[in-house]
Amino acid sequence: MFIEQLLGLLRAAGWTLALCVSAGVAGTIIGFLLGVGQVSKIVVLRWITTAYVTVIRGVPVLLLIFFVYFGIPVLFAVDLAPFLAGFVALTVVAAAYMGETFRGAIQAVPRGQFEAAEALGVRYLDRTFRVIMPQALRIAVPSLTGYLINLVKDSSLIGIIGFVELTRAAKILSNLTLDPLGAFLMAAVIYFMISFTISRIGVAVERKLAPKSKASSRKLATTAIPAGN
Amino acid sequence: MNLYFGDILPYMGELLTALGMSFGITIASFVIGGLLSVVVYLGKASRVRVFQILASGYIGIFRNTPLLVQIYLIYFGLPVFGVNLDVFQASLVALSLNNASYCAEIIRGGFESVPRGLIEAGEALGLDRRTIFAKVSLAPALRGVYPSLVNQFVHLFLTSSIASIIGLPELMHAVLEINSQTYRSIEVLAIGALLYFASGFIISLLARGAERFLFRWAVNA
Numbered sequence: 001m002f003i004e005q006l007l008g009l010l011r012a013a014g015w016t017l018a019l020c021v022s023a024g025v026a027g028t029i030i031g032f033l034l035g036v037g038q039v040s041k042i043v044v045l046r047w048i049t050t051a052y053v054t055v056i057r058g059v060p061v062l063l064l065i066f067f068v069y070f071g072i073p074v075l076f077a078v079d080l081a082p083f084l085a086g087f088v089a090l091t092v093v094a095a096a097y098m099g100e101t102f103r104g105a106i107q108a109v110p111r112g113q114f115e116a117a118e119a120l121g122v123r124y125l126d127r128t129f130r131v132i133m134p135q136a137l138r139i140a141v142p143s144l145t146g147y148l149i150n151l152v153k154d155s156s157l158i159g160i161i162g163f164v165e166l167t168r169a170a171k172i173l174s175n176l177t178l179d180p181l182g183a184f185l186m187a188a189v190i191y192f193m194i195s196f197t198i199s200r201i202g203v204a205v206e207r208k209l210a211p212k213s214k215a216s217s218r219k220l221a222t223t224a225i226p227a228g229n
Numbered sequence: 230m231n232l233y234f235g236d237i238l239p240y241m242g243e244l245l246t247a248l249g250m251s252f253g254i255t256i257a258s259f260v261i262g263g264l265l266s267v268v269v270y271l272g273k274a275s276r277v278r279v280f281q282i283l284a285s286g287y288i289g290i291f292r293n294t295p296l297l298v299q300i301y302l303i304y305f306g307l308p309v310f311g312v313n314l315d316v317f318q319a320s321l322v323a324l325s326l327n328n329a330s331y332c333a334e335i336i337r338g339g340f341e342s343v344p345r346g347l348i349e350a351g352e353a354l355g356l357d358r359r360t361i362f363a364k365v366s367l368a369p370a371l372r373g374v375y376p377s378l379v380n381q382f383v384h385l386f387l388t389s390s391i392a393s394i395i396g397l398p399e400l401m402h403a404v405l406e407i408n409s410q411t412y413r414s415i416e417v418l419a420i421g422a423l424l425y426f427a428s429g430f431i432i433s434l435l436a437r438g439a440e441r442f443l444f445r446w447a448v449n450a
Binding site: 055058059060061062063064066067070071074075149152153154155156157159160167170171174179180181184185187188191192195196 | 297387388
């Protein structure tokens, strides 16, 4: 009985993950473009991307979800399947928050890095993608994982527009079993484990991207000096 | 598609009243949660192992589960223990507990940025423990994290919209209600979005003004 209920919730958690992974990927790509747009030299582009990020971040996620859910059928005369509506809504939100993260990360790369690359005659594209971006990405990782956890939490709101993800499934289960405490506690534990896993992965990625430790670079330096001797 | 805001006009009073409710629940849960967060922080910084575990567990649980699940647990789950909260009480409790977990982490950052020497100076001057905590530790800590606390306030204001799901008559709830009465979805949602956005913007502006007044004692402002 309990196992059955748990399996049901885990299946719904699969849909939560499907929503978050798809919206997370799409949101990161669009967010990256928004981040670049905000530091662009083109004024119009900077203006539009900054406005998008500021407005989306200044409005409740729940309201944006309803906006997509009610708005898209009216604006584009298409009916969205619940999953698609959830995906679009979460992507709209994720892109804005990721855009802000990427902007901050790009601006956190010391200006001198860019100037040094310029002085060395590195081409603009190489300067951007091989000097600035790798460093910016490293700076962005902790906030990106932090945001992914928020995305998982925000996805609980997609149940409100009718898509059966984890929270909605827990609500349905609680109506069936008349045990809301059990149902929502199980959901909370599953959410906690998802968040915990994401933050672990984040730490691992951070460690992988971290510049080589001082010890190893010192070793490099000491092996390099005798060669010049 | 044609937009027509005229249908919404008669409901403006309703929307503004609901906005007042949004502000009310946000301020109340920010104050309660803020006070609680200091207690949680003290637990985390305490030397007693049990307090540390309790405080860390509290922060971890509330930051890693959705607010909606927390609201459901409090509103639908607590009656199992005979604790029946009405919509307002349940929203207040959920938002306060949620806010406390976020504020505790913010405040921790603030306390950790207060130099140890400042507290030692306070001890050397013979101040009692309570004065040292309030004036030498807490005040500079709050000043350091004031911008983050303002952000958290705005964030709480926006997330309080989730309380509409259990029926708290705040702004989001009014927007949905008016939507089902007028079928002017885009219009009413746009006005709702504008009210949320403008409120958040005004809060930030006022907070920046208040910062100068609140921390006028600071030597190097």
